[in-house]
Amino acid sequence: MFTSRIFITAGFFASLFFIQEIIFNQIHFLIGGFSIYLAIVITWIAMESRNGALISGFIAGFFLDLSPNIFSPFGQWALVLTVMAYLVSVNREGLGDLVSRPLTLSLVVGVGVTITLVTYLITSAILGEQLISFFPALQELTGNLIWTLILAPLYLPIVGKFHQFTLSSRDI
Amino acid sequence: MAPRGNSRTRLLLVILLVTALFLITLDLRGVSLITSTRTATQTIFAPIQGFTSRLFSPIGNFFSDVSHLGRSGNEIETLKRENQSLNEKLVLQEDLKGKLTQLNAILKLAGEAQYKIVTAQVIARGSTTSFGQTITIDAGSSSGITRDMTVMSGTGLVGAVKSVTSNSAVVLLMSDPSFRIGVRVAGSQVMGILSGTGSRSFELELLDATETVKIGDVLLARGSDGGRPFVPGIPVGLVTYVDNSSGQLTKHARVDSYTKLTAIGIVSVVLAQTGGDPKDALVPPKPRATPIPTVTITVTPTPSPSA
Helix, strand or coil, X not given: CHHHHHHHHHHHHHHXXXXXXXXXXXXXXXXXXXXXXXXXXXXXXXXXXXXXXXXXXXXXXXXXXXXXXXXXXXXXXXXXHHHHHHHXXXXXXXXXXXXXXXXXXXXXXXXXXXXXXXXXXXXXHHCCCCCCCHHHHHHHHHHHHHHHXXXXXXXXXXXXXXXXXXXXXXXX | CHHHHHHHXXXXXXXXXXXXXXXXXXXXXXXXXXXXXXXXXXXXXXXXXXXXXXXXXXXXXXXXXXXXXXXCHHHHHHHHHHHHHCCHHHXXXXXXXXXXXXXXXXXXXXXXXXXXXXXXXXXXXCCHHHCCCEEEECCCHHHCCCCCCEEECCCCEEEEEEEECCCCEEEEECCCCCCEEEXXXXXCCCEEEEECCCCCEEEXXXXXXXXXXXXXXXXXXXXXXXXXXXXXXXXXXXXXXXXXXXXXXXXXXXXXXXXXXXHCCEEEXXXXXXXXXXXXXXXXXXXXXXXXXXXXCCCCCCCCCCC
């Protein structure tokens, strides 16, 4: 059961990564970019149990590390999304059932994506990489947050239904 | 049960974090297996990105184009009139026409500088998750492209080749925060280092604090050993602001690039420089101000009938 769950999650994230790289990277979003991948990954993590969230976060980060457009060390995204998965899974328990409260879930996802990107910047600084200037970074974060919230009504129901259909009846 | 579950979670967290740190360490130590995984991903994605870029090309810059609409009322009116007559076929034709214009400009610039170039189409833009500024082009090592080659557009520098597969290459744009290039001011030959900031403007730091630059100065690439990563003489940007504050060890200025990096469709990679250093021959002509006709109306008082 555990193995099949990992395979489903990995397959889902691989497809999502493919869509992000092939389609969403072609579109120049207003204000800042939008990462459908990060938005859906955080949504997925918020719906998972603690252990499931940790494994999902690591797998999602691993796929993001494969991106040919990223020059940060391989494993940095795996690290960031594992930490984020832990934070989201621990804190969302206080918020109750998020699936039945889409507004709260979209806010959690928006804030989660922003904190993920900030954590990525912090780890980049720790690893000695060149950092983007303050205002462009702020613009990118703001744009990402706005697009994540605007497009939430489109992707949240789909991810929710898919998660329910594939995984909710099973547990680690 | 809960403490046991918690300890399992903590153990899992530690294992995953250690694995991630292990991967980072391997990558930083230059293990080839790690670097080749990204190259493999690029090899797989490039042909598909090439196909989808043709599909998404007309709408790819939709959002950025919309953001520029408010700049001029006249432009909006013109665009409105044009939009009425546009249909799907015309959109595609306009897209091709734009690429042709860019291609013509590139060939003109490369011809003047005697660069041997390979022209390529942009098939993907860098991931938003990395805060980095890259593009992927549809030409790679099979076209003679190798790492650290200059990439240019019809108006000037675009960036440098960062990684290559047989049929694609990733280009680090000059707006990336890690981008650095040695430049000289056309005419005065004052030298400096230009850095990307992640935004549209760039930071120029003069090597000699006693030298001066002024607004409107043209910056050209100083060139690297063997022309890699940068060939000399290629236009880089225009000085738009000079920081004259005293008490600094070096002088700084803000620069705008000649190339609009958010809207490039065609670029070319400089394979070799057949001529010598073009010096200041590639300095773009200064834009001529369009005269605005003015009409002066003088009110002449009409003599009143009583007078």
